[in-house]
Amino acid sequence: MQAAMQKLRIEKITVNIGAGSAGEELKKAEEIIKKITGAVPVKTICKVKQPAWGIREGLPIGVKVTLRGQKAIEFLKKSFEAIDKTLKASSFDNFGNFGFGIKEYIDIPGTKYDPKLGMKGCDVLVSLEKPGYRIKHRKLKQKKIPKSHAVKKENAIEFVKASFGVEIA
Numbered sequence: 001m002q003a004a005m006q007k008l009r010i011e012k013i014t015v016n017i018g019a020g021s022a023g024e025e026l027k028k029a030e031e032i033i034k035k036i037t038g039a040v041p042v043k044t045i046c047k048v049k050q051p052a053w054g055i056r057e058g059l060p061i062g063v064k065v066t067l068r069g070q071k072a073i074e075f076l077k078k079s080f081e082a083i084d085k086t087l088k089a090s091s092f093d094n095f096g097n098f099g100f101g102i103k104e105y106i107d108i109p110g111t112k113y114d115p116k117l118g119m120k121g122c123d124v125l126v127s128l129e130k131p132g133y134r135i136k137h138r139k140l141k142q143k144k145i146p147k148s149h150a151v152k153k154e155n156a157i158e159f160v161k162a163s164f165g166v167e168i169a
Helices: 024-037 069-082 153-164
Strands: 009-018 042-045 060-067 098-102 122-129
Touching (some): 009 024, 024 060, 060 069
Antiparallel strands (some): 009 060, 009 122
């Protein structure tokens, strides 16, 4: 049995869609993300200039939503269904975070196709933590997480397998 302070939990899930340009595509991406998450999205702003792609600094190029708590868990369950409950081991980083892409938003169970919005995919990024991680974010006496308490790749893989029944390829 695991000690109480060693149990992993989901800190947050970030869902984003990169529209690539402002205008109509960005509005469609905003509607799609609203539809699949039930939350109000925030626009992401370009930080670098890329003339070849037609984008410049300060231009909105995508939308994202951050989900926490029970809403995050419910969305993650649906997202795993969209990818047939399989993930690659390379999807996990050394700090226990992982991410995957969903090719088309209609792959998520309970989502219907809207011809006005077209087809877009999204990225789902998950951050895991253990109890006590508050010391990393608090305002006073902020500290680093000790290596002995940090979430490792192996821990994250076991958590995903046990909690959601996901296969790791």
